[in-house]
Amino acid sequence: ARQAEANTVLDLTAPLPTAVPPGTELKISGTQNKLGFELSGLDRKLPFRVPEWPNIAAGPDVINAFRARSLDLAGNAGIPPIQAYGFQLPAKIVAVRLNPKPIYRFATAPGTAIQSVNDFRGKKIAFSVGQAQGVVVLRALKAAGIANNEVTLVPLNSPQFLTALQSRQVDVAPLGSTDVFKYLRQYEKDGARRIDTDVVDLLSILWAPEAVLRDAGKVAAIRAYIPLWAQVGVWQWEHPDAWIDEYYVKSQGISRQQGEEIVRDANKPNYPADWTAAIAWEQETIDLLVQQGFTKPFAAGSLFDRRFEGLAAPAVAAEYRGSPR
Amino acid sequence: MAADVGQLTTAVEVRDLVRRFGERTVLDHLDLTIPAGQFVALLGRSGSGKSTLLRALAGLDHRADGSGDLRVPHQVSVAFQDARLLPWLRVLDNVILGLDDERRGREALAEVGLAGRERAWPGQLSGGEAQRAALARSLVWEPQLLLADEPFGALDALTRIRMHDLLRELCARHRPAVLLVTHDVDEAVLLADRVLVLTDGRVGVDLAIELDAPRSHGDPRFITYRERLLRALGVHPDGGTRARP
Amino acid sequence: MAADVGQLTTAVEVRDLVRRFGERTVLDHLDLTIPAGQFVALLGRSGSGKSTLLRALAGLDHRADGSGDLRVPHQVSVAFQDARLLPWLRVLDNVILGLDDERRGREALAEVGLAGRERAWPGQLSGGEAQRAALARSLVWEPQLLLADEPFGALDALTRIRMHDLLRELCARHRPAVLLVTHDVDEAVLLADRVLVLTDGRVGVDLAIELDAPRSHGDPRFITYRERLLRALGVHPDGGTRARP
Amino acid sequence: MTQVISRPVATPAAPPLTPAHGRLRRLGPGRAIPGGRLAGPLLIVAAWSAASAAGVLDDRILPAPWTIWHTTTDLISSGRLQDNLLTSLQRAGLGFTFGLTAGLVLALISGLSRTGEALVDGPVQLKRSIPSLGLIPLMILWLGIGEGFKVVIIALGVAIPIYINTHVSLIGIDRRYVELAEVLRLSRTRFLRSVVFPAALPGFLTGLRLAVTGSWLSLVVIEQINATSGIGYMMYQAQNYGQSDIIIVGLIVYGVFGLASDALVRMIGKRVLSWQQTLGS
Amino acid sequence: MTQVISRPVATPAAPPLTPAHGRLRRLGPGRAIPGGRLAGPLLIVAAWSAASAAGVLDDRILPAPWTIWHTTTDLISSGRLQDNLLTSLQRAGLGFTFGLTAGLVLALISGLSRTGEALVDGPVQLKRSIPSLGLIPLMILWLGIGEGFKVVIIALGVAIPIYINTHVSLIGIDRRYVELAEVLRLSRTRFLRSVVFPAALPGFLTGLRLAVTGSWLSLVVIEQINATSGIGYMMYQAQNYGQSDIIIVGLIVYGVFGLASDALVRMIGKRVLSWQQTLGS
Ligand SMILES: Nc1ncnc2c1ncn2[C@@H]1O[C@H](COP(=O)(O)OP(=O)(O)OP(=O)(O)O)[C@@H](O)[C@H]1O
Ligand SMILES: Nc1ncnc2c1ncn2[C@@H]1O[C@H](COP(=O)(O)OP(=O)(O)OP(=O)(O)O)[C@@H](O)[C@H]1O
């Protein structure tokens, strides 16, 4: 890491260098990522060394790791970069993948009569501040034309959502696909329901702190990494069986059946050649958070480093470059 | 009421008492009967088992290894060899612990010469003062049996004489049976109706002291008693300094 | 080497010693000089300040309120009024604490009659045994000044005589200055070169005992000394039981 | 002096005299420095200020003390700090009271009877070795997510150190004092009041010191669940919106309250243990 | 007996005699029930089984013991449990060792010198009143997100109870023993070894008991950050996939290790404190 620091300092607007200097290292988050590269064999194409793949996922942890220079590049949803902005950690989004199919579904507590989002009025909804699930709730209410004060937002952490439903402490909670299926298998007979919305958590992004983006060697490495990252995503989509066996069953210790459910519910890779929609989406998220009164308004565009915009899409087949939504 | 000697009953009955610590038998089939109202002094070498016997009589040796049959009255007072004042209670509170009669406590403290020290902490007392406070604690109870383990060990000559008087008065008033451990043979002869010497885990000498009050050190019978007891304790009683048993 | 009386120097010098506890002045401008090698017995009423003086000489009263100038030799041994054995060290380890001479420790324990108890815990000793262990601890050091606070209080007559002999032998061998607190006037006259009585915070009586060895209780001079001291302590020395000061 | 002649062997030692008080090396720590305990924290603040002023400390990582001061006054003038503090104080206070009672009662049951020990001690040890994270779901199922649940979680955290320290002191009471109580035929309540409680008091107070801060610490976790105010809630929100200065204000509030409550318990301890003659007193 | 006549007033009391050992009410807790401490946990397991078998306990909320047993054997036969346990044990062990050392050294510094107390005690109190949540960002910043950071967080959690309990015992040492050490002119090291350590040992052991389980508890938080194995990681993962049975296996592992390590410390305590004559011994 120290050696990389000695590399050429790069302006944030300078054209992306292409040559990766020998000895360049990049610390990239995620065991999932690592496994994808290894299984697809694409790791052999990486023109730099990855000394470690820190297993950090949660936004605050990634931000801390960025600060500590323990991490150069991370994959997250759209919210952590907004939080980093608040923490005065300058960082930029360097790659975008869209998830046009909803990741989160609403589940209702056993015995409630809720049929659709329109029935949310006057109900207790699990709400995790500053997490993707929280934004999903806000968006769904907005889409249904329900004001925030027409419902009771129960502040909870996402790990407690399931428990809160089981104990009927909330009427509705947004659950990820794994939780939804498991929950319904157990509680559908008691009258629990799943309510699909078209509210999505659109963005999966790669992002890096500005300090990393000023390092010419690392920038070149990231530039080389993004196309491969896109290809790994495609590889996973195209090899579901291998992926389920190696990742979900062997590495994560869940059953094959559960792995299949997750994969079946996953989004098809979608790397937009144009980030305009993504930026607009991020701006909407910012505005929703501003509306709650905690973040100062700012332009989402400042979070994106558009020099990297054209890298992912050309690296994959046309069907994976689909337009947003 | 006048004393009726014929009415005397028993205050302590010990049959076949055995107490062991590990391999050492400290009390070895000891028998002892003390009539009610009798004042018994217990002598014995250091480590001979005097405290062990007292603890057994007090019912305190739950954990000890041994056997035997012990009978004592209901109301027993114990003055331990160590003063054993609770360090977190003021002197007065220590004295009236479990009795809660403040007036009686103050009286008792005054009797042992500690008037004015009621509110001192035990840690602020001198050795002799602590011993007297502990004595006061055992006396406030007006017991039927008083077990006192060297209650005067840390007292100077004058204070000791005063405590003797105090004990005598108490005996005159309530007629408890007393078992007093002491190392001072003169004290034993001076105070007791009967003196025991503990040897080899049994009562080796059992001597009734038949002297009239007030007793005097100069009395030839006193000196005879004294010499007999000293000899039983292994000391050549001529007052020489190099007695070898 | 033969004793050279002219060479005697000072072992203890106390000038103007004041010690107070709260409002009570326990030592009140006390002066005291003890020549090297002298055996001094200290008598005094319970609570008169004997232990306070010894603690001051030992340099232990950091917190006490008072003033004065105290000078003592470098090597001082202290036998506390309570045995003060560390409960977590076995008897032998207590005796050789800070000296680490096991042979010497065993010897000293044998000298005080505790051979075979080296590995006992202090909590398993009888009162007199603990006191003897503490005595052994103060003797292993061959001090220039021995401060002993009632070291024989819990000992029976015979054991006491043996400890007297032991102390005498030690004195003959190493000639330490000794300041021995005792309540036993006979013991004081028997052992000491000089007897002090502490009264009202000062040395009230300072009596040189000029008796030849072996000293005997029967010696008329012995009896004279004894009577003087008892009177100084407020006891009528005829051996009567009801002395009133 | 004639008797000297009768002593046979050595000459008396002729030692050079030293002042008695200087002869011994003091092994105890000496007198307490008044207010000395504040020296450490003040030094830390001083170092922090210096590093901020010198620019050594990145303001984005740890804002300067004056920035924090500013944020604090803002939070106070908007009333946010006080409101949150009040809620937290109520929660902590309630949980603390219950936890204290439960810990004490359990320690007494377990310390004074063997049956009690058999029944109580194991489950308490079990509870304390299970992370509260693992208990939260069960607690939610049983108690819901309201105040009751929060107070119980705080109380559980408080009860543990109280229990352990009190229980250990109880079974550590000098047997001699128990014997004394037996021969004085103290009633069981009297025995508890005059012997057991005072003897176990130092240990209990240590447990109390661990417990008071413990009650505060639980808030961080608890106030993430269905809370709309409280110091923990304030910090959690600040974390989610990247307001690092508010987080630090929260931490300082924790620090101040921790030090203050600890000092309070110590002060109480000094008073009620005034009989103790110890190294530190 | 002639001397009786010389006594003036009362007749001797003629008391009915009682056996000496029956006269006193035992105030101590009596002998320890062997293995009694296990009674409580066993009762809990029994109740759990009964409730599950009777269908009172909703299997979706708390799976039956046999389900858990099944999951456990699965986890063991796949090697997952052992692997995770080993990692956690190493982390906890390392953190425990450092925390123990740090807590002890700090307690000694602060317990034996007033300057040390002024400098050390305040910051330690500060540290312990600040939630680790607040410290994690700073720790990551200074130490990175590798093992170092994890071990330090565990160590900090361990050091606190060790420090508090040891420090309190240190300043609570009976002054009489310090005086003894002074007149024996013990060297400082000897004083520490023969007086301070043994006297502070009971308190230290209590701290140790709180610390051993403390080291385990930290793992739950720590192993969520950049860990790929460990019991905490296993539970975190299980949570992400809604595998409540694995979470419960994790909790049981915590419970078993907590009870076992506590029992170990107690056993050591019994041995090294064999000189004690206390209520509980
Ligand atoms: N708990 C114990 N464990 C082992 N030995 C013990 C224990 N208590 C007493 N002893 C031993 O039993 C013997 C008798 O003890 P006891 O206290 O009865 O003696 P004593 O006659 O009172 O002596 P003293 O006059 O010195 O007080 C002593 O040798 C003592 O060492
Ligand atoms: N720490 C203290 N605080 C208050 N008063 C004290 C303290 N220590 C001793 N005293 C008082 O000072 C007086 C002298 O005590 P000291 O221990 O010197 O007496 P002593 O002559 O040794 O008596 P004894 O023969 O009973 O041992 C006593 O009245 C005692 O109560």
Ligand SMILES: [Mg+2]
């Ligand atoms: Mg005895």
Ligand SMILES: [Mg+2]
């Ligand atoms: Mg004294």
